[in-house]
Amino acid sequence: MIPNKGSEASLIKKITSSIMIFILCFFMLFALTGCLGAREINDLEIVIGMGVDKDEDTGNILLTAQVVKKDTAGRTSGDASGGGDGKAFWNVSSTGDSIFDAVRQVTHKTGNRLFISHNQAVIFGNDIAQEGLQEYIDFFLRAHEMRPTALILVAEDRASDILDAKPETEKFPAMNIAKLVDTYGFTSHFYEVNMKDFASCLMSPTTAPLVPLVSIVQEKDCMDIYVSGMVAFKKGKMIGKLNHDEVRGLLWVLGKVKSGVLIVPSPDEQGKAVLEIVRVKSKVTPEIKDGSIVMHIKIKEESSLSEQTTAENLATDKAFEKIQEATAEVIRQEIMAAIDKSRELNADIFGFGEMLHKKYSSKWKTLKDNWDEIYPTIELDIDVETKIIKTDLLKKPVSQSEEEK
Numbered sequence: 001m002i003p004n005k006g007s008e009a010s011l012i013k014k015i016t017s018s019i020m021i022f023i024l025c026f027f028m029l030f031a032l033t034g035c036l037g038a039r040e041i042n043d044l045e046i047v048i049g050m051g052v053d054k055d056e057d058t059g060n061i062l063l064t065a066q067v068v069k070k071d072t073a074g075r076t077s078g079d080a081s082g083g084g085d086g087k088a089f090w091n092v093s094s095t096g097d098s099i100f101d102a103v104r105q106v107t108h109k110t111g112n113r114l115f116i117s118h119n120q121a122v123i124f125g126n127d128i129a130q131e132g133l134q135e136y137i138d139f140f141l142r143a144h145e146m147r148p149t150a151l152i153l154v155a156e157d158r159a160s161d162i163l164d165a166k167p168e169t170e171k172f173p174a175m176n177i178a179k180l181v182d183t184y185g186f187t188s189h190f191y192e193v194n195m196k197d198f199a200s201c202l203m204s205p206t207t208a209p210l211v212p213l214v215s216i217v218q219e220k221d222c223m224d225i226y227v228s229g230m231v232a233f234k235k236g237k238m239i240g241k242l243n244h245d246e247v248r249g250l251l252w253v254l255g256k257v258k259s260g261v262l263i264v265p266s267p268d269e270q271g272k273a274v275l276e277i278v279r280v281k282s283k284v285t286p287e288i289k290d291g292s293i294v295m296h297i298k299i300k301e302e303s304s305l306s307e308q309t310t311a312e313n314l315a316t317d318k319a320f321e322k323i324q325e326a327t328a329e330v331i332r333q334e335i336m337a338a339i340d341k342s343r344e345l346n347a348d349i350f351g352f353g354e355m356l357h358k359k360y361s362s363k364w365k366t367l368k369d370n371w372d373e374i375y376p377t378i379e380l381d382i383d384v385e386t387k388i389i390k391t392d393l394l395k396k397p398v399s400q401s402e403e404e405k
Contacts, residue, residue, distance in 0.1 A: 044112055044113065044114075044115035045065070045067045045092075045106075045110045045112045045113065045114050045115060046067065046068045046115050046118055047065045047066065047067055047068075047114050047115060047116045047118065047119050048066050048067075048068060048089070048118055048119060048120050048172055048174040048175060049065075049066035049119065049120055049121050049122075049123070049163055049172070049173065049174025049175075049177065050063065050064065050065050050066070050116070050119060050121075050122045050123070051063070051064040051066075051122075051123045051124075051125070051155070051158075051159030051160050051162065051163050052064075052099065052122065052123070052124050052125060052128055052136060052159055053124075053125035053127065053128060053158050053159050053160055054125065054127045054128060054131075055095045058095060060095045060096060060097060060102075061095060061096050061097070061098065061099060061101075061102050061136075062093060062094075062095050062102070062160070063093065063094055063095070063096065063099065063102035063103060063105075063106070064091055064092070064093045064159065064160040064163055065091070065092050065093075065103075065106060065114055066089050066090075066091050066163050066172065066173065066174045067089060067090045067091075067092055067110070067114070068088065068089060068172070069087070069088055069089060069090055087166065088171040088172060089171070089172050089173070089174075091160070091163050091164060092106055092109050092110060093106075093160065094106040094108070094109065098139070099136060099138075099139035099140070100139050100143075103139075115145065116143065116145050116146050117145045117146075117147065119146065119147065119150050119174075120150060120151065120174050120175060120177070120178040121150060121151040121152070121153055121174055121177050121178050121181075122140055122150055122151070122152055122153070122195070123153045123154070123155050123159040123162050123163065123177070123214065124136065124152070124153070124154050124155065124159060125154075125155050125157070125158050125159040125160075126154065126155055126156060126157055126158075126238075128159075129154045129211075129231065129233075129237075129238035130237065130238050131237070132235075132236040132237040133198075133202075133233065133236055133237075133238075134202060134236035137152075137195065137198070137199060140195050141195060141196075141199055146195075147195075148194065148195050148196035149194045149195070149196065150194060150195050151177070151178055151181055151192055151193065151194055151195075151212075152193055152194065152195050152198050152211055153177065153181070153211060153212045153213070153214050154211050154212070154213050154214070154231050154238065155213075155214055155215075156213060156214065156215035156216070156228065157215075157216075161216060162177070162214050162216065162225060164223075165216050165223040165224070165225050166222075166223075167224065167225065168222060173225065176225060177214060177225060180225065180227055181212055181227065184227075184258070185258030185259050186258075186259055186260070187244070187248075187259075187260045187261070188247075188248050188251050188256070188257040188258055188259060188260040188277070189227075189229075189244035189245075189247055189248055189260070190212050190227050190229065190230050190244070190247050191210075191212075191230075191247070191251065191256060192212070193209070193210065193211050193212065197209075198211065202233070202236060204351075204353075204354060205353070205368060205371075206348050206351075206352075206353030206354065206357075206368065206371050206375075207348055207349075207351045207353060207354055208232050208233060208234050208239075208342075208345075208347035208348055208349045209232075209233050210230040210231065210232055210233070210242065210247075210250075210349060211230060211231055211233065212227050212229075212230050213227065213228050213229050213230055213231050213241060214226070214227055214228070215227075215228040228243075229241055229242050229243045229244055229246075229247060230242050230247050232342075232345055232347050232349055234345070234346075234347050239345050239347060240341070240344070240345045240347070242338070242341055242349075245334050245337050246334075246337045246338045246341045247338070248260065248334050248338075249333075249334035249335045249336070249337050249338030249339070250338040250349055250350065252280070252282060252299055252331055252334060252335050252338075253282060253284060253297055253299075253335060253338070253350055254282065254350070254351075255280060255281060255282035255283075257277060257280040257301075258277075259276065259277050259278070260276075260277045261274060261275070261276060261277070261306075262274075262275040262276075262277060262303065262327055262330055262331075263275075263330075264323060264326035264327055264330060265326060266308065266309075266310040266312055266314065266319075266323075267312065267314070267318070267319050267322040267323065268310060268312045270310045270311070270312065271308060271309035271310025271311075271312070272308070272309045272310070273305060273307075273308050273310075273314055273323050273326075274305075274306050274307035274308065274309075275303040275304065275305060275306060275323070275327060275388070276303055276304050276306040277301065277302075277303050278302045278303050278304055278389060278390075279301070279302040280299070280300070280301050280302075281299075281300045282297065282298065282299050282300070283297075283298045284296070284297050284298075284350075284352075284355060285298075286352065286355045286356045286359050286360070288356075288360055288363060292377075292379055293352075293356065293374065293377070293378045293379065294378070294379045294380070294381055295350075295352055295355075295378055295379070295380055295381070296381045296383075297335070297380060297381065297382045297383065298383050298385075299331060299335075299382070299383070299384045299385065300385045300387075301327070301328075301331060301384070301385070301386045301387070302386075302387050302388075302389045303327065303386065303387070303388055303389070304388065304389060304390045304391065304392055305323075305388055305390070305391040305392065306392060308397055310397070311397055312397070313396050313397065314391075314397075315391050315395045315396060320388050323388060324386045324387060324388060325386075327386040328384040328385070328386045331384045331386070332382055332384050335382060335384075336382075338350075339380060342375075343375075343376045346372055346375060346376060348371070348375050352375070352378060353367075353368070353371055353375070
């Protein structure tokens with residue numbers, strides 16, 4: 001009997017389908033058995049912020065961890081009344097001979113170990129920053145749960161005090177700090193620095209890294225957290241502070257100004273013109289000429305006229321020209337303020353040394369060992385070009401000048 005080719009093909013198809021179903025079921029057995037090594041959330045203390053200080057009594061490390069209270073984590077700010085103190089967080093502290101030792105010592109108070117994968121920021125106390133951060137950041141870079149993008153900050157005084165300052169609009173101080181730093185672009189008076197970037201700058205032989213400085217401002221019955229500037233480090237140790245204008249002067253050079261406000265006198269000097277920074281481009285070109293180092297800094301800035309406090313019509317070519325000249329001078333002053341501060345600290349916050357290294361790699365070998373002596377002697381060629389590109393919704397002020405009445 002000759003086998004039917006159609007029935008034979010059908011049989012092969014059925015066998016193939018059965019094998020595929022068996023293989024699928026086999027792999028599903030492993031997929032549905034659960035996550036190996038999984039940990040229950042009730043066995044962890046979720047950390048969203050950490051502070052590192054020196055213990056005033058023993059001189060050991062004092063670690064403060066901001067832990068989310070599990071019974072209030074899902075509530076809104078107005079409902080965060082669990083735990084009896086109205087807080088959605090618990091600041092738990094411990095001391096140790098090292099960061100990791102202090103982290104493990106916390107378990108004597110929590111009963112669970114700290115889970116730091118959600119940590120938003122690490123704040124170092126002023127005493128730790130002056131001593132030097134190199135030995136203290138190793139744990140945060142080495143721990144496999146720690147995010148390298150976690151923010152790094154320095155407290156004006158104690159890091160534990162910063163974590164205790166409860167904001168009005170956020171449940172968690174650590175989240176509020178991260179939010180404040182993340183919105184730096186509205187003023188460009190500081191910028192965010194994470195663990196990875198800070199460690200990278202520390203490894204540079206010449207560049208001095210900066211870290212945001214956070215302070216507490218007491219207003220009536222509440223304490224507000226305020227980013228008051230940035231602090232500079234050299235060889236891992238804090239050496240000085242830059243105010244808001246000095247930081248923005250640095251950012252002009254680096255091309256990292258996102259936005260902000262510039263206020264200049266109006267052409268008639270009867271009021272002020274208030275400009276919003278719209279766009280910034282910068283270019284720094286190092287040059288070694290006749291044995292001298294010159295940094296050619298070119299800034300191009302575009303802004304909009306956002307407000308005026310004078311009756312003068314500023315939306316004219318003549319007025320624009322004068323305002324643009326005044327704006328360029330303000331930018332130049334901010335750059336020079338940053339330069340003067342860096343010379344005072346003798347710290348290359350701009351990264352000029354790295355720029356020279358890239359362009360003059362052979363000559364850099366003879367410069368790098370004496371960079372501390374060479375840096376203050378660098379000459380600057382600053383060229384600032386500004387342009388007002390719009391006046392927003394108004395072309396003329398609401399009140400006219402006497403000449404136009």
